[in-house]
Amino acid sequence: MHRLDLTTGSSLGQDGGVRVLTWNVQGRIGEWEKRQLAIESALASVEPDLVMLQESWVEPNGSTQASLFAERLGFHSATAIELAGFDTYPQATYWVVNAIISRWPLQIRRAVSLVDENGESTWRHVLAVNVDRPTEAGGPFLAAGTHLEHGVDRSETRSAQMNHLLKETAELLGDAETRKQSLPAVVAGDFNAVPWSDEVRRATGASAPYIPAFVLIDAWEACRNSTRGDTWSTKNPLVPRKAVYPNRRLDYITTTAPRLRNRGSFESCVLVGTDPVDGTQPSDHYGVVAEVVL
Numbered sequence: 001m002h003r004l005d006l007t008t009g010s011s012l013g014q015d016g017g018v019r020v021l022t023w024n025v026q027g028r029i030g031e032w033e034k035r036q037l038a039i040e041s042a043l044a045s046v047e048p049d050l051v052m053l054q055e056s057w058v059e060p061n062g063s064t065q066a067s068l069f070a071e072r073l074g075f076h077s078a079t080a081i082e083l084a085g086f087d088t089y090p091q092a093t094y095w096v097v098n099a100i101i102s103r104w105p106l107q108i109r110r111a112v113s114l115v116d117e118n119g120e121s122t123w124r125h126v127l128a129v130n131v132d133r134p135t136e137a138g139g140p141f142l143a144a145g146t147h148l149e150h151g152v153d154r155s156e157t158r159s160a161q162m163n164h165l166l167k168e169t170a171e172l173l174g175d176a177e178t179r180k181q182s183l184p185a186v187v188a189g190d191f192n193a194v195p196w197s198d199e200v201r202r203a204t205g206a207s208a209p210y211i212p213a214f215v216l217i218d219a220w221e222a223c224r225n226s227t228r229g230d231t232w233s234t235k236n237p238l239v240p241r242k243a244v245y246p247n248r249r250l251d252y253i254t255t256t257a258p259r260l261r262n263r264g265s266f267e268s269c270v271l272v273g274t275d276p277v278d279g280t281q282p283s284d285h286y287g288v289v290a291e292v293v294l
Contacts, residue, residue: 018294020253021048022188023287027055027096038277040072046272046289049103052145052188056099060086066099077101080111080127098127098145105132109172114161124149126165142185144169150192152245159199163210170214184259190251216254219269219290231286238284253290267291
């Protein structure tokens with residue numbers, strides 16, 4: 001398979017370029033084994049450097065979907081398996097969590113449940129890792145994957161979770177002065193929120209940020225794409241035609257700011273997984289892939 005053209009034509013893992021993919025892969029819903037093969041095919045064709053997965057399955061015996069994908073790609077994986085709900089639901093045959101795979105080794109820094117508007121822990125969480133990229137390729141950096149609360153009426157909950165996510169990320173990056181002199185973090189996932197929502201506007205600095213002088217830069221917006229980039233779309237046969245609120249951009253790749261000068265910008269950002277593979281639609285969400293100058 002040839003590498004997906006993201007308009008740059010450059011090879012990845014060189015000159016500070018990192019190809020990042022985020023994708024909600026829909027757990028084991030429907031014909032999940034066929035879908036898993038379709039996802040594997042899409043991953044191979046994109047040839048990412050770093051992949052953030054949401055609704056990635058884990059089993060009580062410790063088997064993980066991410067490790068299977070990583071094995072196929074010759075990558076490394078990290079999964080928030082300790083945040084699965086097997087203690088609460090011992091009869092469950094699988095659970096879905098956030099996971100990360102990468103061409104470089106990963107070290108889990110935090111796997112933390114995010115709190116709601118009442119300060120109570122939820123099953124939504126952030127998985128933050130150090131990506132041990134070699135110095136000659138640009139050096140190590142922080143990556144954090146998440147999946148926020150769904151529901152058009154749950155903005156207040158998502159706002160609390162986003163605030164918690166940003167606090168955890170900022171703390172891992174260091175104080176304000178340190179962050180200005182460091183590589184940014186890559187923060188990506190299914191935010192379950194449209195770009196004009198309160199939670200995304202505050203996270204990206206379009207309105208008063210959660211943390212003073214600390215925001216996320218949205219790859220799709222930064223690349224000035226001519227389309228909305230809906231990742232939950234009725235063009236996808238797995239999305240119900242009568243869904244309460246279809247045709248929305250819910251999935252994001254971002255980098256933190258402030259950061260080291262000339263790092264964290266984006267060369268391109270496109271959707272992936274939009275077409276069936278051998279007759280199978282990979283997921284009910286489209287993936288997002290971006291070329292990050294890192």
